[in-house]
Amino acid sequence: MARFRFRTPWATALRLGRMIKSGEHRDKDKGILTDVFSGDDGFRLEQGGLDTYQGFRHQEPNLVSIVDGKPEMAKNLDALVFRIKGIPIGAVSYLVQRNTHKSPPKDFYGRIDIVIVPGSARGAGLGRLLLLSANLVMLRGHGSSLYSISCLAAHPAVAAVLESMGYTPARRENTSFVHEELRLEGEDWQNLERDFSIRLRQSFQQVRYSLRQQIVNG
Numbered sequence: 226m227a228r229f230r231f232r233t234p235w236a237t238a239l240r241l242g243r244m245i246k247s248g249e250h251r252d253k254d255k256g257i258l259t260d261v262f263s264g265d266d267g268f269r270l271e272q273g274g275l276d277t278y279q280g281f282r283h284q285e286p287n288l289v290s291i292v293d294g295k296p297e298m299a300k301n302l303d304a305l306v307f308r309i310k311g312i313p314i315g316a317v318s319y320l321v322q323r324n325t326h327k328s329p330p331k332d333f334y335g336r337i338d339i340v341i342v343p344g345s346a347r348g349a350g351l352g353r354l355l356l357l358s359a360n361l362v363m364l365r366g367h368g369s370s371l372y373s374i375s376c377l378a379a380h381p382a383v384a385a386v387l388e389s390m391g392y393t394p395a396r397r398e399n400t401s402f403v404h405e406e407l408r409l410e411g412e413d414w415q416n417l418e419r420d421f422s423i424r425l426r427q428s429f430q431q432v433r434y435s436l437r438q439q440i441v442n443g
């Protein structure tokens with residue numbers, strides 16, 4: 226099957242460049258994974274950006290969240306927002322939850338809920354960067370107690386990225402998503418954490434290069 230690669234349209238790339246050049250917002254001090262997202266060019270990852278994430282979600286009304294209609298689960302939802310000079314350019318929601326049917330130490334699971342990159346910024350590697358980031362945040366925060374991280378991938382790009390990270394797909398009948406799971410029981414999560422850190426650094430370099438080109442051209 227041929228793989229479709231998004232190309233950012235020229236006009237929208239220009240718009241993104243102008244938007245970032247004129248950005249006057251300041252980053253809030255909630256930076257995360259700062260060992261990776263370092264540098265003084267305003268490229269940052271922020272944790273706790275649920276409002277910003279909800280703003281992106283309103284632009285994609287067809288997406289279904291695992292916490293819709295589940296207020297208890299919704300309490301655990303968190304979000305990562307990628308910003309350039311304070312301007313949000315993509316977000317991913319995720320949660321870590323305890324399974325009361327399991328015994329410690331491996332009695333928590335992680336879920337990647339929804340990843341969204343606005344149309345003007347697609348194809349630059351941000352989806353991959355956000356998915357790697359969410360995995361890394363969960364592993365660094367809860368690695369020793371996680372038995373699994375999963376996602377209902379509603380977009381082929383999400384499934385492709387997760388599978389390249391070691392997730393196993395399971396297509397469920399009569400659904401429009403693919404269940405993707407990274408099993409962590411019996412796995413060396415610290416080794417995985419190191420591997421994802423390296424991948425995220427590479428991904429960030431690629432995104433930074435790609436978006437800088439757009440900003441320069443804009």
Ligand SMILES: CC(C)(COP(=O)(O)OP(=O)(O)OC[C@H]1O[C@@H](n2cnc3c(N)ncnc32)[C@H](O)[C@@H]1OP(=O)(O)O)[C@@H](O)C(=O)NCCC(=O)NCCS
Pocket residue numbers: 228229230231285288338339340341342343346347348349350351352353354377378379380381382383385386
């Ligand atoms: C899904 C989405 C987040 C991807 O964001 P993005 O920034 O364009 O993704 P990336 O540029 O990081 O691309 C990720 C990978 O997927 C690949 N890809 C893109 N579209 C694809 C497709 N239709 N089928 C298979 N692979 C695809 C890319 O080639 C890239 O692979 P590579 O890194 O090996 O080159 C974005 O399209 C989006 O926000 N869509 C609307 C919301 C949505 O459906 N979210 C998913 C809900 S779970």
